[in-house]
Amino acid sequence: MSGLLALLDDVAGIAKVAAASIDDVAANAAKAGAKAAGAVIDDAAVTPKYVHGFEAKRELPIIWKIARGSFKSKLLILLPIALLLANFAPWLISPLLMLGGAYLCFEGAEKIYHILVPHDDHHVFAEDAPDDPAHLEEQKVAGAIKTDFILSAEIMTISLAAIPEGSFWMVAATLAMVGIGITVAVYGSVALIVKADDVGLWLSANGRLGVTRALGRGLVKAMPHFMKLLTVVGTAAMLWVGGSIVIHGMEELGLGWLGHHIHDWAYAVGHMVPAAWEGFVAWFAKAGMDGVFGLALGFVLIPIVTKFLVPVWNTLRPNAG
Numbered sequence: 001m002s003g004l005l006a007l008l009d010d011v012a013g014i015a016k017v018a019a020a021s022i023d024d025v026a027a028n029a030a031k032a033g034a035k036a037a038g039a040v041i042d043d044a045a046v047t048p049k050y051v052h053g054f055e056a057k058r059e060l061p062i063i064w065k066i067a068r069g070s071f072k073s074k075l076l077i078l079l080p081i082a083l084l085l086a087n088f089a090p091w092l093i094s095p096l097l098m099l100g101g102a103y104l105c106f107e108g109a110e111k112i113y114h115i116l117v118p119h120d121d122h123h124v125f126a127e128d129a130p131d132d133p134a135h136l137e138e139q140k141v142a143g144a145i146k147t148d149f150i151l152s153a154e155i156m157t158i159s160l161a162a163i164p165e166g167s168f169w170m171v172a173a174t175l176a177m178v179g180i181g182i183t184v185a186v187y188g189s190v191a192l193i194v195k196a197d198d199v200g201l202w203l204s205a206n207g208r209l210g211v212t213r214a215l216g217r218g219l220v221k222a223m224p225h226f227m228k229l230l231t232v233v234g235t236a237a238m239l240w241v242g243g244s245i246v247i248h249g250m251e252e253l254g255l256g257w258l259g260h261h262i263h264d265w266a267y268a269v270g271h272m273v274p275a276a277w278e279g280f281v282a283w284f285a286k287a288g289m290d291g292v293f294g295l296a297l298g299f300v301l302i303p304i305v306t307k308f309l310v311p312v313w314n315t316l317r318p319n320a321g
Contacts, residue, residue, distance in 0.1 A: 109298020243294025
């Protein structure tokens with residue numbers, strides 16, 4: 001009997017340790033996911049355009065194909081690479097973060113540049129679209145997965161840098177949870193966004209109550225404005241996160257003067273308001289200055305990418321020409 005009690009006590013102890021580990025993984029995943037907010041918002045803002053122009057019945061299958069590709073990218077490619085970096089080349093994490101941050105700055109600045117200087121709407125790496133709907137769908141999905149891979153790489157790298165030092169399996173479990181959770185959140189949100197106008201049309205036509213029909217009409221009218229707002233928020237988040245990543249990387253490289261000045265200026269701005277608002281205002285001011293830096297960096301990168309990197313990419317691409 002005493003042996004059984006001792007065994008049950010050991011099992012209970014193991015269960016407590018396991019529960020604590022799960023709590024730690026969940027907490028670390030939540031913190032890491034929050035750090036990657038800019039890339040996550042942009043992912044949710046960018047993806048709906050890939051189903052634009054297709055029949056309504058194809059929208060959810062296309063989103064599922066992109067989500068499935070995102071799962072594979074995060075869990076089968078990026079997760080092992082992140083673990084290799086963490087264990088064998090941690091010094092590469094900061095430069096890769098800065099590279100990803102610079103990419104976010106470029107993407108955000110390019111969107112603003114397209115608004116300020118209207119021209120043919122195409123991405124710098126876009127390819128000609130085929131006429132066949134099935135082929136077009138395959139190409140759109142492939143393009144979306146490529147874009148998602150870049151954003152996923154940034155998300156996983158940001159998350160890796162935000163995870164406290166721990167065992168190999170703790171880091172692996174946390175990154176896996178981040179990857180799964182963010183993918184579900186992003187593409188679940190995208191599915192809701194894409195189908196919201198269809199739901200609104202159905203409610204407006206089939207609602208039994210006047211308030212239900214009015215809600216449906218309001219939903220249809222609101223979605224275009226919501227999409228514009230999501231694009232603005234996603235662009236601002238990219239510039240803020242990208243700028244802050246590059247500035248933090250500069251600090252780690254011994255170039256901390258800009259980051260220190262931004263911190264001091266934000267602290268001074270926070271002191272201008274009542275104490276209850278000081279923390280929020282200081283944070284908002286710092287985020288704004290990080291975003292301004294990100295925008296400036298992005299504008300500098302636009303000619304470098306479009307005039308040099310893209311021609312080189314098109315030259316090296318096997319099917320170029």
